[in-house]
Amino acid sequence: MGTIKLSREALIHNLDIIAHQVGGKDKIAVVLKDNAYGHGAVMIAEAASEYGVKQAVVRLEREAEEIVNFFDNVLILGQIATKVHPKFSYALNSLEEIVHYPIGARVELKIDTGMHRNGIAPEQIEEAFEKMAAHGLVCIGMMSHFRAADTLSSEWFWQRQTFDNLKDKATHLAKKYGYSLRFHISNSAGMFRSSVCSDDMVRAGIALYGCLEMDTTLFQPPLKSVLSLWGDKIATRVLKSGERVGYNGIYEAECDEVISTYDLGYANGLDRLASNRYVTPDGIALRGRISMDSASFSSEAEELMIFGNANAYARAVGTIGYEILACLDKDLKREWVY
Structure with missing residues (x-):
């Protein structure tokens, strides 16, 4: 079923760059x-913990439960708490959801600084603190999210200013209700927009995995891709001139050509839109249509690297590396290679 190979050296390299950029691994x-992001949560959690990272971010409680033993705190972005856990905190995305949290749950108030996706409006901040306190929640942070930090525009600046301008007010309200807050807005792109990190924490996602892409006008950190995708050969044949391969025969050999089928398909995350148009980093062409569980390449190698950086594959199908990585089959074998 193919293999995902992970480079510990690349991961540590990226963590070093991020730590230097933001002022420390803490x-x-x-x-x-x-x-x-498709890399394997427990494997990355263990390696990051060994490096000295003490904070993690996930989407769901079940994800937090998988990796909580490696960290001091796990922030859960997309789920209202079903339990009170001493290491879990939850992104509080609206005033309405406050009453649905169990008493004593730890939350981090999300402010909508311009993303307009979720979070409370800046003018609702006093009401939010009053309602959190009245419901017995423990607020440990205030957060937001950049919508365009990877592009050259004014948006990063005004979102940054909007967030920073609320810090004093939030600190005053926190003191009133007995809270102690941490502040964070920077995602992967955001942390590289300034030489000074004014956040208490940065949320390192795509940069951690080495697939951050910034506008060419912005600083591009020299990150390394952590993940490469490899297929194992199923069968080899000589495709005669004029013969076609795969469903609907969309590739026709112009001359006799060695073709091998490998054990990866769209069920494993190999986007079908790459059919008959993708070329691997080693110059090996994908021939014909990708099937559910296999794909054919102009190769006879026993093991074939499909991609070494998800961004390259993403460009072939008109999407972004995030999507390619997130869609990789969780059942694929994952292993550290160096």
Whole structure:
């Protein structure tokens, strides 16, 4: 079923760059949602913990439960608490959801600074603190999210300013209700937009995995891809001139050509839109249509690297590396290679 190979050296390299950028590893929270962007949440959690990272971010409680033993705190972005856990905190995304939390749950108030996706409006901050306190919640942080930190525009600046301008007010309200807050807005792109990190924590997602892409006008950190995808050969044949391969025969050999089928298909996350148009980093062409569980390449190698950086494969199908990584089959074998 193919193999995902992970480079510990690349992961540590990326963590070193991030730690230097933000002022220390104690500020890093590794984003492990959606199986650590397809890399394998437990494997990445263990390696990040060994490096010295003490904070993590996930989407769901079940994801938090998988990796909580490696960290001091796990922030859960997309689920209202069903339990009170001393190491769990939850992104509080609206005033309405406050009453649905169990008393004593730890939350981090999300402010909508311009993403307009979730979070409370800045003018609702006093009401939010009053309602959190009245319901017996423990607020440990205030957070937001950049919508365009990877592009050259004014948006990063005004979102940053909107968030920073609320810190004094939030600190005053926190003191009133007996809370102690941490502040964070920076995602992977955001942390590289300034030489000074004013956040208490940064949420390192795609940069951690080495697939951050910034506008060409912005600083691009020299990150390394952690993940490469490999297929094992199922069968080899000589495709005669004029013969076609795969469903609907969309590739026709112009001359006799060695073709091998490998054990990866769209069920494993190999996007079908790459059919008959993708070329691997080693110059090996994908021939014909990708099937559910297999794909054919102009190769006879026993093991074939499909991609070494998800961004390259993403460009072939008109999407982003995030999507390619997040759609990788959780059942694929994952292993550290160096």
